Amino acid sequence: MKAKNKKNKMSFQKFKRYIPLYIMMLPGFIYLLINNYMPMAGLTLAFKKVNYQIGLFKSPWSGLDNFKYLFLTNDAFIFFRNTILYNLAFILLGNIVGILVAISLDTIRNKFFKRFSQIVILIPYLLSTVIISYIVFAFLSGNNGFINKSILPIFGIEPISWYNQAKYWPVIITIVYLWMTFGYSSILYYSTLIGIDKSYYEAATVDGAGTWAQIRHITLPSLKPTIITLVLLAIGRICYSDFGLFYQVPMNSGLLYSTTQTIDTYIYRGLLELNDIGRSTAGGFLQSILGFTCVLTANYVVSKIDKESSLF
């Protein structure tokens, strides 16, 4: 007993000098507990019949009722389909455009134009989705929009009420997404491109390699690690969507749900607009679990391909 006490005391002496460090970490620790770990525990709400009157903790368990209720209608299919298809389109087109723009930034020799382009293409990425939705509105507004008033009449097409017709939105959302993010992805790719040793290109030119051969055999292979990282990070987030892009940009228009409802807008609407807590918790539960699975899978795949680029 005595010996044990002594040992404890010694390790406590050693431990004591770290106390200030633990105190430093305390605010962040508490924040992670509240902001991240408590909601994780809150996922159990998906198996409860939430009743605010009796409180979250005392609400009765309801087994899989919320999930049955979620899959009762076609909604779940629609929002899962939308979320995943949009993300696939974003991954494919976003990276192609990003690479293309990075190469064209790299091609420009005029210093001023190059610098100016780098500054300007990041502006859309800097702005909030609220501002973006104003810009989209200026183009698409039914009565006064630029497209309806200035573009369509040139071709003799009748005005289209964009905010009421779901079929146009897959294209609109994709264009808006690309507009918002191409600066970001091209800057990422460009920062890899400027690291390529110029002597490769010189040697290739001496050997008579054309532009296309240079891109195919030098540029693209050196971008490969960046491409893999970005694609896999995006696949890890394939069950998530930008709430603003799908909620605010279509102006929360109910007529557009078939092509703009994603998992995030569904959960939000269910919880705060329709008071349909059961379905929201069930949808959120699936999103968290699937999201976690996707992150782990993506990371596993990347660690197989290229150990260096994996996250853990």
Place this chain on the structure above:
Amino acid sequence: MIYNNKVFRFVMGLIMFLLVMACILPFILLIASSFTSEVALTKYGYSFIPTEFSLSAYEYIWSVKDNIIRAYGMSFFVTGVGTLASVTMTLLFAYPLSRHDLPGRRVLSFFLFFTMLFNGGFVPTYMVYSRIFHLTDKVWALIIPYLLMNAFFVIMVRTYINSNIPTEVIEAAMIDGSREFNTLFHIIIPMSKPIIGTISLMTAIGYWNNWTNGVYFIQTRRELYGIQNYLNSVLSNIAFLQTHSNPNIRITELPSISIRMAIAVIALLPILFAYPFFQKTFVKGITIGSVKG
């Protein structure tokens, strides 16, 4: 860089030019439309050239300026307090994590890192803040949820400290009797200025642009709205412009078509003017994120 093919270089330059235009023109559309008279807008719609110059939208906005000034004030307050608190917490968490001798370092690192892999999602987070901590309709709801500490930034700072500040420097300070807080403030922080600048900027932009916390947590006290939420409400309901002040102006007199654009311009200009000054740091913040922490 080499690509000598003239046609290729021309096509690439052209693509870049068109994209630059695509990034500039929408803003010109907003600005031009905001200076166009209501009559011309009804007739010709939003356009790049003001067909009939008018300041009526701005005159109207001037009459409800109190709302806009308050919304700006809220945005500045939330951004300032949020960024300060966030960067402080990030540094306080990152420095101990960078210390290889800290007992429990691996567990704490995992505790942080796991939040990047798995999260409870919107519903439980909303429940925690609104039902357990009762943040609904409080200004803290704009500062605390989601934004206060980003695990990714903590890892960035930790990595920066580990790779730029030699352990010997910290050890020497400890031998000289420096306390941990002194070491943090007098050695770590001065030597980490570049990374602190970067994460401060990224955090500030995050707070400035955030509008979801306002949508989620501000339900009745609309006077807490920052500029983003204010804009958001005006876009879906132009009458919102009038709430809280000037009840004497009738809604029918609103030059609603040009006002929408004018108010977007007012929200847009400050960040556009500030952007050239922080552009370099912004790019650094973006590219540093792509490098593994």
